[in-house]
Amino acid sequence: MTPDITPLAGFDKDGALQEASDHLERTLSRASLFRRGGLLVAGGLLAGSLPVALAGAQGVPKGDVAILNYALTLEYLEAAFYKKALADGALKGEYRRFAQVAGEHEQAHVGALKKALGSKAVKRPNFDFQGTTADQATFAKTAQTVEDLGVEAYQGQAGNIKTPAILRAAISIHPVEARHAAWIRSIQGRGSGQPSPAPAAFNPAKDMNAVLAAVQGTGFIAMAESGSGSAVDGAPSMAG
Amino acid sequence: MSEPALHEVATLEEVDRDGAIREAAEEVRGDTRAAFLRKGGIVAGVGIGLAGFPARIAMAQGTPKSDVKILNFALTLEYLEAAFYAEANAKGKLDGVTATFAQVVGGHEAAHVTALQQALGSAAVKKPTFDFKGTTGSEGTFLKTAMALEDTGVGAYQGQADKIKTTAILGSAGAILAVEARHAAWVRDIIGAGHNPKPAPSAFNKALTMKQVLDAVGETGFIKS
Numbered sequence: 001m002t003p004d005i006t007p008l009a010g011f012d013k014d015g016a017l018q019e020a021s022d023h024l025e026r027t028l029s030r031a032s033l034f035r036r037g038g039l040l041v042a043g044g045l046l047a048g049s050l051p052v053a054l055a056g057a058q059g060v061p062k063g064d065v066a067i068l069n070y071a072l073t074l075e076y077l078e079a080a081f082y083k084k085a086l087a088d089g090a091l092k093g094e095y096r097r098f099a100q101v102a103g104e105h106e107q108a109h110v111g112a113l114k115k116a117l118g119s120k121a122v123k124r125p126n127f128d129f130q131g132t133t134a135d136q137a138t139f140a141k142t143a144q145t146v147e148d149l150g151v152e153a154y155q156g157q158a159g160n161i162k163t164p165a166i167l168r169a170a171i172s173i174h175p176v177e178a179r180h181a182a183w184i185r186s187i188q189g190r191g192s193g194q195p196s197p198a199p200a201a202f203n204p205a206k207d208m209n210a211v212l213a214a215v216q217g218t219g220f221i222a223m224a225e226s227g228s229g230s231a232v233d234g235a236p237s238m239a240g
Numbered sequence: 241m242s243e244p245a246l247h248e249v250a251t252l253e254e255v256d257r258d259g260a261i262r263e264a265a266e267e268v269r270g271d272t273r274a275a276f277l278r279k280g281g282i283v284a285g286v287g288i289g290l291a292g293f294p295a296r297i298a299m300a301q302g303t304p305k306s307d308v309k310i311l312n313f314a315l316t317l318e319y320l321e322a323a324f325y326a327e328a329n330a331k332g333k334l335d336g337v338t339a340t341f342a343q344v345v346g347g348h349e350a351a352h353v354t355a356l357q358q359a360l361g362s363a364a365v366k367k368p369t370f371d372f373k374g375t376t377g378s379e380g381t382f383l384k385t386a387m388a389l390e391d392t393g394v395g396a397y398q399g400q401a402d403k404i405k406t407t408a409i410l411g412s413a414g415a416i417l418a419v420e421a422r423h424a425a426w427v428r429d430i431i432g433a434g435h436n437p438k439p440a441p442s443a444f445n446k447a448l449t450m451k452q453v454l455d456a457v458g459e460t461g462f463i464k465s
Contacts, residue, residue: 094434101440108443155414159407171401172444174414175394175421179440182425187434193340197426201351203418205411 061162068166069122070208071173072113074153076124077220078146079106085133085143094187095136102143102180109173116169128222140188144195147181149214152206178203293359293412304405311409312365313450314416315356317396319367320462321389322349328376328386337430338379345386345423352416359409369464383431390424392456395448421445 082103085091091099114121132142154174161167182197189195206214215221294300298308325346328334334342357364375385397417404410425439432438448456457463 097434101438105440105443112444151418155411155418158401158414159411164402167402168447169444171398171414171417172447175398175417175445176440176443178418178421179425179445182422183429183434183439186426186429186439193337196344197429198344198348198419198422201348201419202355202412202415203422205415 060166064161064163064166065117065120067157067161067170068113068117069120070157070211071154071170072110072117072122073125074150074211074215075106075109075113077127077215078150079103079110080124080127081129081133081142081146081220082106084127084129085139088133090133090135091139092136095140098143098180098184098187099139102147102183105176105180109176112169116166126222127220129220130218140184143184144181144188147177147184149206149211150177151181152204153208153211155203155205156207156211293355294408295358296361297406297409298360298363303409307404307406307409308360308363310400310404310413311356311360312363313400313453314397314413315353315360315365316368317393317453317457318349318352318356320370320457321393322346322353323367323370324372324376324385324389324462325349327370327372328382331376333377334379334382338383341386341426341430342382345390345426348419348423352419355412359412370462371464372462373460383427386427387424387431387437390420390427392448392453393420394424395446396450396453398445399447399449399453401447 082099085099086096086103129142132138151174154170154177158167158171158174161170185195185197189197293311297303298311325342328342329339329346372385375381394417397413397420401410401413401417404413428437428439428441
C-alpha cells in the first residue's frame with residue numbers, strides 16, 4: 001500500500017538514477033566489479049549483522065553482491081534522511097524520538113552492509129530531500145513512504161538471495177523496517193487510526209525495478225559524487 | 241523485552257493430555273514419524289491463492305518435507321494468535337485503539353490461518369484447543385500478551401527463512417513476517433507511546449529457533465490440547 005505522496009512527485013529532473021542504473025548494468029555484464037575483489041576473507045559474523053567482507057569471499061554469487069549494494073543504497077538514503085530531519089530541527093516529541101531511533105538503526109544497517117561488501121560497497125550518493133525534512137507532517141509522510149518501500153524492497157529480494165548468511169542478515173533487517181513503518185504510521189494515526197500501522201494481512205513485495213522507479217520519482221538522489229565508482233552506480237537496475 | 245504477565249505457567253507435558261500437541265511438535269521438529277506427511281501423496285495443481293501461498297503446495301511433488309513442517313509450525317502459531325484475538329474481541333473489554341488493533345490484527349491472523357491451511361491441504365495440522373488463562377479479560381494483560389505473541393511470531397518466521405527450500409513458500413512467509421513485525425511495533429506503540437517498550441527495540445531483529453518458540457509457547461500453557 002503505497003500512500004499518496006504528493007510532496008515527492010515529479011522531481012527527478014535529470015534522470016541521474018536511471019543513468020546510474022544503466023551504467024551499473026553494463027558494469028555487471030562485464031563482471032569487472034567482481035573479479036577485482038579476489039580476497040578470500042573469513043566470513044565471521046558481527047553481532048546481529050552481516051559477515052565481514054562476505055561479498056569479497058569466493059563463491060558469493062554476483063547476484064547477492066548486487067542485492068547487498070541495492071540494500072546499501074536504500075539504507076544510505078534512509079540514514080541520510082533521518083540525519084537531515086534531525087539536523088533541521090523541526091521534529092518534536094515522539095516524531096523526534098522516532099527519527100532518532102530509526103536513524104540509528106539505518107546507520108547500523110549501512111555499517112553492516114558496508115562491512116559485508118568491503119571494497120565492493122557502492123559509495124554514498126549525495127541526497128536532496130526536497131524540503132521534506134523541514135516540517136513535521138511532511139517528514140512523517142515521507143518517512144512512512146520510505147519505510148514502507150524499504151519493507152517491500154527487502155521482501156522482494158529474499159527469494160533471490162543465494163547465500164544463507166546473507167539471507168539471514170537481510171531477514172533480520174526486513175522486520176525492523178516493518179517495525180519502523182508501523183511505528184511512524186501509528187504516530188500519525190493517533191486519534192484518527194489512519195494510516196493503519198498494518199494495512200494488509202500480507203505485505204506486498206516490490207522488485208528492484210519498481211523500487212528504483214519509486215526512488216527515482218522522489219528525486220532524493222541528487223547526483224553522484226565525482227570520480228569513478230560513484231555512488232549511484234550501485235543502484236542496480238537488474239530485474240528483481 | 242518484558243514477559244507477559246501470565247498467571248499460570250504450565251509446561252507442554254502438563255497440559256497435553258492426549259499427546260496431540262507433542263506429536264505435532266515432534267513432526268514439526270523433524271522426528272521420524274512422518275506418517276501424516278506420507279499420507280498426502282497426491283500431486284495437486286499449484287495455483288497461487290489469493291493470499292500468496294500456492295494452494296496445496298505441501299502435497300506437490302518436489303516440495304520438501306521440511307517445508308511442510310515449517311508450514312505446520314507456522315500454522316500452529318497462527319491458530320494460537322487468531323484464537324487469542326477472537327477471544328479478546330468476543331469478551332469486549334477493549335476500547336479505542338486497542339480494540340481497533342485487536343480487530344485488525346485478528347483479521348490478519350485468521351487470513352494467515354486460511355492461507356496456510358490452503359497451502360497445506362490435507363497435511364495441515366488440526367487446530368488445538370486453547371486456554372488463554374484470563375489474559376484476554378483486561379486491556380493491560382491483553383496488550384502485554386499480544387506483544388509477547390507478536391514478537392515471538394516475528395522471531396519464529398525469521399528463524400525459519402533460511403531453512404525454507406521452496407522459493408514460493410519463502411516469498412509468502414516473508415509477506416507474513418513483515419506483517420507480524422508491523423503488529424508487534426503497533427502494539428508496542430500502544431503500550432508505550434514510542435518510549436517503553438520501543439516499537440523497534442534494535443537495529444537487527446532477533447531470530448528464534450523452532451525449539452525456542454515451542455518452548456515459549458509451551459510455557460504459556462495456552463495450548464490445552
